[in-house]
Amino acid sequence: MSSDEKRAMGEDEQESLPPAPILVVDDREENLLAVRASLAAPDYRLVEARSGEEALKHLLQEGTFALVLLDVRMPGMDGFEVAHLMRRRARTRFVPIVFLSAEAIDLGSAYRGYEAGAIDYLIKPLDPMVLRAKVAAFVELYQQRELIRRQGERLARAEARNHELQLAAVQLEAERREKAALADAVKMRDEFLMLASHELNTPLTPLLASIQSLLFSARAGRFEPTHAVRSLELAQRQIRRLARLVSELLEVTRIEGGKLALSLTDVDLGEVAREVVEAHAEEGTRAGAPLHLEVRGSARGEWDRVRIEQIVTNLVTNAIKFGEHKPVDVIVEADGDVARVIVRDHGIGIGADHVGRIFDRFARAESSRHYAGLGLGLYIVRRLAEAHGGTVRVESAVGEGSTFTVELPARSARVDRGEETIASA
Ligand SMILES: Nc1ncnc2c1ncn2[C@@H]1O[C@H](COP(=O)(O)OP(=O)(O)OP(=O)(O)O)[C@@H](O)[C@H]1O
Ligand SMILES: [Mg+2]
CATH class of the missing domain: 3.30.565.10 (Histidine kinase-like ATPase, C-terminal domain)
Known part of the structure; x- marks a missing residue:
C-alpha cells in the first residue's frame, strides 16, 4: 500500500496498526531460523510453533493471524491436518495458509471449495525473495481488512455515541418540560391560593359590619325591625357566598382525590x-x-x-x-x-x-x-x-x-x- 493510500484509509489507524502477526510452524529449527532471518522487519511479529499441536494452541490463544506459514511434513499432526482443523473453526477459518513443502502441491484438488488466494504453497528450500514477496502480499491484504474493520468499529462507536447524545438531548428536553410544567403548576397554585384567600375574605367585612350594626342597636336598646331585616339579609347573602366557595373547594378536592x-x-x-x-x-x-x-x-x-x-x-x-x-x-x-x-x-x-x-x-x-x-x-x-x-x-x-x-x-x-x-x- 502506498503512503498516499494509507493516508486515504485513515492515517490514525495506519499509525496505530500493530505489526502483523504471522504464525510460523515447522518442526525443524534451521527452517524456523531461515524464515526468521527473511522476515525480520518491524511490520511483522513472528510467532513460532514446532508442531501441529503447538500451532493449534497459538491459533486458539491469539485468535487472528495475518498468515500461517505451515510446514507440511511434521511428526504427529502434519500441516494438512492443522489446515483441516483450522477450516473447521469459525475463528481461524479465514486465516490464509502458505504451506512450506518439499514438492509442488495440487491445491486445486486438495483444497477445492476454499477461498481462492487464501491457500498457497512455497517450495523448500525457501527463496527469501519469494517468501518476502508472498508474505508482503498477504500482510497487505490483512492490514487492509484490519483498517476496514477498525473503521467500522470507529463508525459504530461514533454512531452509538451519537445515539447516546440524541437520547440525552431528548431526556434533557423532557426534564426541561417537566420542570416548566412543575413551575407553572406551582405558580398556578400560588395564584389560586391568593385568589382563594381574597375570595374567602371579601364576604367577611360586610358580614362583620352587619352583625356589629345589629349588636350596636341591640345593646343601645334601639332595635328597628326593618334595619334588622336588612342587616340579616346582607349577612345571609355573605354567608351563602362563603358557603358556596367552601363547597366549591370541597368538591374540587373530592374530584381531584378521585373520591x-x-x-x-x-x-x-x-x-x-x-x-x-x-x-x-x-x-x-x-x-x-x-x-x-x-x-x-x-x-x-x-x-x-x-x-x-x-x-x-x-x-x-x-x-x-x-x-x-x-x-x-x-x-x-x-x-x-x-x-x-x-x-x-x-x-x-x-x-x-x-x-x-x-x-x-x-x-x-x-x-x-x-x-x-x-x-x-x-x-x-x-x-x-x-x-x-x-x-x-x-x-x-x-x-x-x-x-x-x-x-x-x-x-x-x-x-x-x-x-x-x-x-x-
Ligand atoms: N356566561 C359566561 N359569560 C362569559 N364568560 C364566562 C361565562 N361563564 C364563564 N365565563 C368565563 O369562564 C371563566 C371560568 O368560569 P368558572 O365558572 O369556572 O369560574 P368563575 O365563575 O370565575 O369562578 P367560580 O365559578 O369558581 O366562582 C370565568 O372566569 C369567565 O371568564
Ligand atoms: Mg362560575
Whole structure:
C-alpha cells in the first residue's frame, strides 16, 4: 500500500496498526531460523510453533493471524491436518495458509471449495525473495481488512455515541418540560391560593359590619325591625357566598382525590332547573338579569340530584355574573335518551383565545378585579357532567353572550344505580 493510500484509509489507524502477526510452524529449527532471518522487519511479529499441536494452541490463544506459514511434513499432526482443523473453526477459518513443502502441491484438488488466494504453497528450500514477496502480499491484504474493520468499529462507536447524545438531548428536553410544567403548576397554585384567600375574605367585612350594626342597636336598646331585616339579609347573602366557595373547594378536592361518589336516583331535570331558577330569581333581578325558564317535555334520568343541581347552579350564577344586566334563558328539553339543559345569556361573551380552557381548573377569562370567582365552577360542571356520562359545551361571541349546553344520558352506560366513584383525570 502506498503512503498516499494509507493516508486515504485513515492515517490514525495506519499509525496505530500493530505489526502483523504471522504464525510460523515447522518442526525443524534451521527452517524456523531461515524464515526468521527473511522476515525480520518491524511490520511483522513472528510467532513460532514446532508442531501441529503447538500451532493449534497459538491459533486458539491469539485468535487472528495475518498468515500461517505451515510446514507440511511434521511428526504427529502434519500441516494438512492443522489446515483441516483450522477450516473447521469459525475463528481461524479465514486465516490464509502458505504451506512450506518439499514438492509442488495440487491445491486445486486438495483444497477445492476454499477461498481462492487464501491457500498457497512455497517450495523448500525457501527463496527469501519469494517468501518476502508472498508474505508482503498477504500482510497487505490483512492490514487492509484490519483498517476496514477498525473503521467500522470507529463508525459504530461514533454512531452509538451519537445515539447516546440524541437520547440525552431528548431526556434533557423532557426534564426541561417537566420542570416548566412543575413551575407553572406551582405558580398556578400560588395564584389560586391568593385568589382563594381574597375570595374567602371579601364576604367577611360586610358580614362583620352587619352583625356589629345589629349588636350596636341591640345593646343601645334601639332595635328597628326593618334595619334588622336588612342587616340579616346582607349577612345571609355573605354567608351563602362563603358557603358556596367552601363547597366549591370541597368538591374540587373530592374530584381531584378521585373520591366523588354519585348517589343515583330518579331525577327530573326540569324540576331541578325550576328550583335553581327560583333560588336565584332574586339575585338575578337584583343584577338586572331576570331568569326565564322553559321546560320542553319530561327530561328525567338516573342521576345524582345534588350534583345536577350544582351543574345548573354554576351555569346560572355565571350567566348572572357575566350577563351584563340582560335576561338569562334556562331551557330544559328531552331528546330521546338524552336530557339537555341550556343556559343562555346576552352578556360579555368569551373570546376565542379563552374559550378552549374555561372548563379547566382555575381557568378564568376575566380579571378578578371585575368579577369575583375562583375559576372552579365550569371545571366542576365538566367533571360532574362527565361523571354522569354527559358533556358540556359552549358557544360564545364577545359582546353578544354565551350559550352553555349540558347533555346527560338518561341512564349513563358507566354507572348503575347506587354509589359510584369516579377516578380523577
Ligand atoms: N356566561 C359566561 N359569560 C362569559 N364568560 C364566562 C361565562 N361563564 C364563564 N365565563 C368565563 O369562564 C371563566 C371560568 O368560569 P368558572 O365558572 O369556572 O369560574 P368563575 O365563575 O370565575 O369562578 P367560580 O365559578 O369558581 O366562582 C370565568 O372566569 C369567565 O371568564
Ligand atoms: Mg362560575
